[in-house]
Amino acid sequence: MAETSLSQAKADPTPYKGSRLGGLLHRNETLRGYLLMSPTMVIMTVGILVPFIILLVMSFWTREGFGFDTTLTTTNYQRVWTEPIFGALLSRSFWISGVATVATVLLCYPMAYYVAFHVHRNKMMWIILMTLPFWTSYLLRVFAWKVILGYEGVINSGLMSLGLIEAPLEFLLYSQTAVIITLAHAWAAFAILPLYVSLEKIDKSLLEAATDLGDGPVTRFLRITLPLSMPGVIAASFLIFIPTTGDYITPALLGGPDGAMIGNFIQLQFGAVNNWPMGATLSIVLMLWISAIALVFLFVTRKAQEKIA
Amino acid sequence: MTNADAFISIQNVNKFFGSFQAIEDVSMDIAKGEFFSLLGASGCGKTTLLRMLAGFESTSNGEIFIDGQAMSDVPPHHRPVNMVFQSYAIFPHLNVRDNIAYGLRRQKLPKAKRDEMVEEMLELIKLPGFGSRKATELSGGQRQRIALARALILKPKVLLLDEPLGALDKQLRDQMQLELRALQRQVGITFVFVTHDQEEALTLSDRIAVMSGGKVLQVDTPEGLYETPRTRDVASFIGNMNFFNGTVRRNGSATGAVEVEGLGAIPVPVEQLTKPDETPVQIALRPEKFTLSAEKPAADLTVAGKMDNTAYLGERSHHYVAIQGREEPVAVSMPNLGASDLGQAGADVWLSWSPDSIVILDAD
Numbered sequence: 001m002a003e004t005s006l007s008q009a010k011a012d013p014t015p016y017k018g019s020r021l022g023g024l025l026h027r028n029e030t031l032r033g034y035l036l037m038s039p040t041m042v043i044m045t046v047g048i049l050v051p052f053i054i055l056l057v058m059s060f061w062t063r064e065g066f067g068f069d070t071t072l073t074t075t076n077y078q079r080v081w082t083e084p085i086f087g088a089l090l091s092r093s094f095w096i097s098g099v100a101t102v103a104t105v106l107l108c109y110p111m112a113y114y115v116a117f118h119v120h121r122n123k124m125m126w127i128i129l130m131t132l133p134f135w136t137s138y139l140l141r142v143f144a145w146k147v148i149l150g151y152e153g154v155i156n157s158g159l160m161s162l163g164l165i166e167a168p169l170e171f172l173l174y175s176q177t178a179v180i181i182t183l184a185h186a187w188a189a190f191a192i193l194p195l196y197v198s199l200e201k202i203d204k205s206l207l208e209a210a211t212d213l214g215d216g217p218v219t220r221f222l223r224i225t226l227p228l229s230m231p232g233v234i235a236a237s238f239l240i241f242i243p244t245t246g247d248y249i250t251p252a253l254l255g256g257p258d259g260a261m262i263g264n265f266i267q268l269q270f271g272a273v274n275n276w277p278m279g280a281t282l283s284i285v286l287m288l289w290i291s292a293i294a295l296v297f298l299f300v301t302r303k304a305q306e307k308i309a
Numbered sequence: 310m311t312n313a314d315a316f317i318s319i320q321n322v323n324k325f326f327g328s329f330q331a332i333e334d335v336s337m338d339i340a341k342g343e344f345f346s347l348l349g350a351s352g353c354g355k356t357t358l359l360r361m362l363a364g365f366e367s368t369s370n371g372e373i374f375i376d377g378q379a380m381s382d383v384p385p386h387h388r389p390v391n392m393v394f395q396s397y398a399i400f401p402h403l404n405v406r407d408n409i410a411y412g413l414r415r416q417k418l419p420k421a422k423r424d425e426m427v428e429e430m431l432e433l434i435k436l437p438g439f440g441s442r443k444a445t446e447l448s449g450g451q452r453q454r455i456a457l458a459r460a461l462i463l464k465p466k467v468l469l470l471d472e473p474l475g476a477l478d479k480q481l482r483d484q485m486q487l488e489l490r491a492l493q494r495q496v497g498i499t500f501v502f503v504t505h506d507q508e509e510a511l512t513l514s515d516r517i518a519v520m521s522g523g524k525v526l527q528v529d530t531p532e533g534l535y536e537t538p539r540t541r542d543v544a545s546f547i548g549n550m551n552f553f554n555g556t557v558r559r560n561g562s563a564t565g566a567v568e569v570e571g572l573g574a575i576p577v578p579v580e581q582l583t584k585p586d587e588t589p590v591q592i593a594l595r596p597e598k599f600t601l602s603a604e605k606p607a608a609d610l611t612v613a614g615k616m617d618n619t620a621y622l623g624e625r626s627h628h629y630v631a632i633q634g635r636e637e638p639v640a641v642s643m644p645n646l647g648a649s650d651l652g653q654a655g656a657d658v659w660l661s662w663s664p665d666s667i668v669i670l671d672a673d
Contacts, residue, residue: 208365209398211385213412213459223411227402305402 059280076281097244100183112195174256198232322371349520391460406440571635596642598666
């Protein structure tokens with residue numbers, strides 16, 4: 001009996017039954033990858049690539065009355081290149097967001113460092129606490145700074161009641177300072193997280209090894225900790241610099257005439273001025289400039305890292 | 310060894326982590342140029358002790374002297390010691406040359422001199438021409454050598470090694486053991502070596518401190534530890550051992566004798582027998598000190614038994630022999646010299662041994 005059933009099983013192997021697609025996906029790793037990526041790719045295409053192409057095409061149009069002249073021309077680009085206002089606005093934008101980026105990274109580095117190296121329990125809770133202010137709306141935070149920096153705001157009235165100043169400090173609000181302070185605070189969470197991740201990843205035995213080889217705390221920081229946390233510094237800088245350059249809410253609410261940035265100007269083109277092609281051109285120019293600055297920044301940090309090492 | 314000769318002197322050192330005592334009243338002296346091992350199971354305090362020498366852990370009380378200098382107030386980056394870390398801690402953003410020269414940067418040497426020293430080191434660790442390799446392109450054995458070179462190039466008074474061979478596979482580990490030993494003789498630097506591998510400690514060391522539960526059980530040469538362990542813990546940690554309960558009964562014999570379960574009254578080396586009659590003692594006998602034969606041998610000290618079990622290990626076999634008056638079978642290790650006539654399980658066999666192979670342990 002046992003023998004016959006055994007030989008039967010041999011003679012009649014049950015073939016694996018599954019769908020052909022399933023089999024194909026099982027064998028083909030690339031196909032599986034594309035399948036996993038496809039929702040993202042659809043969104044990227046529809047939400048980013050298509051509008052970008054529209055923007056690019058529109059930047060070569062010109063305004064004509066209330067509509068567009070759709071003949072392709074580089075008039076807008078020539079205007080941006082020749083009229084000084086655009087250059088001034090661009091460089092001011094880069095200056096403001098550059099200072100804000102440096103300030104944010106400098107302020108957040110010690111915080112991230114502290115949590116990465118000196119907190120041993122509940123690290124996640126510390127990180128959540130640090131990002132807690134960012135649970136409120138961006139607009140609310142900007143308004144909060146208005147209250148703090150205002151003519152009769154917290155700082156001015158505080159300093160006046162202490163007798164340190166006689167008249168309110170006017171440079172606090174409606175100035176570049178106000179925009180920089182607000183941006184530095186508003187984007188802190190985006191700096192803390194990448195900085196923390198890169199610092200946390202550093203093997204503690206590397207620090208001990210550097211100490212063992214004769215480095216004091218400062219030298220060790222410059223030779224080991226800082227170079228190894230550079231990916232976090234670069235990520236944080238990009239995450240802040242790129243979006244703040246084009247920001248328009250903060251300068252609109254706190255900037256005053258001195259603090260207006262390129263974002264405000266682009267907004268005007270698409271709004272009150274009603275020159276969409278010009279707005280599109282400015283957006284493209286801004287994008288090109290940011291890419292160029294990012295590349296230079298990457299190059300410089302890489303060179304600097306080689307120097308330190 | 311007197312204190313004056315000691316190069317490293319650890320004196321009554323204790324270490325508490327909160328209420329947990331990691332190191333309990335450890336005192337020992339290490340001579341200049343010695344290859345000294347700290348041996349023990351994980352959690353025995355050996356790494357803590359090493360880190361105290363390096364300065365990464367403070368002593369709760371007691372003092373460590375290195376070359377006559379008290380270390381309590383000396384921070385790790387000013388101590389005359391360097392360390393090879395268990396994970397090697399090779400700096401990932403630097404190439405091999407910069408890793409090895411890392412500690413030299415502080416000495417403000419001209420670049421040519423520094424490069425020359427690095428080349429010498431690469432020669433010493435048998436990796437010439439590896440200077441420009443990236444740290445991330447190295448195998449485990451290469452990383453281990455570079456960690457060694459990085460520490461040795463600073464010519465420390467003491468080199469501390471925290472299980473440096475633990476991450477290597479067996480073949481590479483055996484090779485590195487030999488190289489490490491040769492290297493230590495060549496450079497003449499005092500090595501303090503932490504390991505949990507008793508074979509490694511025996512192979513490499515001039516002397517070994519066996520640690521357990523934060524205490525040092527015994528400090529001795531490899532041979533001393535193996536042949537005359539003082540306690541049951543040391544005896545069982547290093548190699549295999551048969552333990553017997555016995556009672557001191559000289560019975561007028563000048564050589565000294567112990568009544569041992571299963572073996573009867575046996576003579577023991579007189580210098581080992583310090584206790585008065587009727588004291589219970591523990592006797593230890595290494596498996597390879599027994600001779601196993603099928604016929605009753607001519608030796609004086611023999612006992613009859615029955616073969617219980619045999620494990621064939623290639624160059625030797627481990628036999629387990631049941632003898633009367635003892636519950637546990639006696640472990641016997643015999644070299645496989647030729648065709649064995651020792652028979653199957655249940656066969657009658659004879660055990661014999663020589664009196665000087667007996668070790669009387671201190672009461673634990």
